[in-house]
Amino acid sequence: MLSKKTKYGIKALTYICGHESDGPIPISKISEAENISHKFLETILLTLKKGGIVSSKKGKGGGYYLLKDPYEILMSDIIRLLSGPIAMVPCVSLNFYEKCDDCPDEETCGINRLMLEVRDSTLKVLREKSLAQLTKQSSRQNIT
Amino acid sequence: MLSKKTKYGIKALTYICGHESDGPIPISKISEAENISHKFLETILLTLKKGGIVSSKKGKGGGYYLLKDPYEILMSDIIRLLSGPIAMVPCVSLNFYEKCDDCPDEETCGINRLMLEVRDSTLKVLREKSLAQLTKQSSRQNIT
């Protein structure tokens, strides 16, 4: 299940992406528009900043802005940063690998093999969608 | 993340599947072989029984056995039963659908669309793998 932290993070990024021309976006603006607790959003954006997805400007007129071309910000990166591993088992995780304590041999473990396939197919989807694409889709409601 | 409940459940089913010719398999046998708490395993097998995947025979010489052809027991069914929804968001779940409280329109929600794709690709993998296939893979270590 996608945590609210992750969901909020994606919504916040989508908002920032859709208002890039306005300059840095303050937390208060996002939290109002997307109905997210100001304080909670603060920690989320901090994580995204540490992860190199956004940066921020302090002081009056400050706020958050994207650090990269939104077409190069992949959903897999965002989700990994906010939710941790994408794999359903640590022993098939690319970025958070850990050996199973019980499983003696990953080569012959059926669960390992299955979850490897699941991870690959999930990752394929998440890597092929960028923040820019997601933002476009979401803002379509404002056109009609 | 796959819960231990689900992991244990799959392991138990794999064990039962691999020892079908022995007749009903008692909990104690599985819990010993797979290193699972007897009591915990009990609740798991009960769930699987309620879900129509296994049945049980009481009394001396009793135990659990598969209710269907293992080639027709799909991993998607097992996981759904033990872990709940496969989808990462309730609003794209096939069997556990729930509307998002915040999202006003699923049609234009970028997260919805993305998670729909993820669900489809995950489900494709899980539906194409049966318990029989998984069991074969796991038991290969006993051959060499």
Added chain:
DNA sequence: GTAATACCCCATTAAGTCGATAGGGTTTAT
């Protein structure tokens, strides 16, 4: 420079889930 704005950090809490344990009850084959 100073006040307002906005980011940064730490600690706490309520609620919920997870893995496991305990104890007792019922059914059934021998």
Added chain:
DNA sequence: ATAAACCCTATCGACTTAATGGGGTATTAC
């Protein structure tokens, strides 16, 4: 009848999640 095996309920500690609260520090506009 008795032992083996299934069934049910309740509880527990540890952990995670979502959210609050309070108090800073940096920076910009005026």
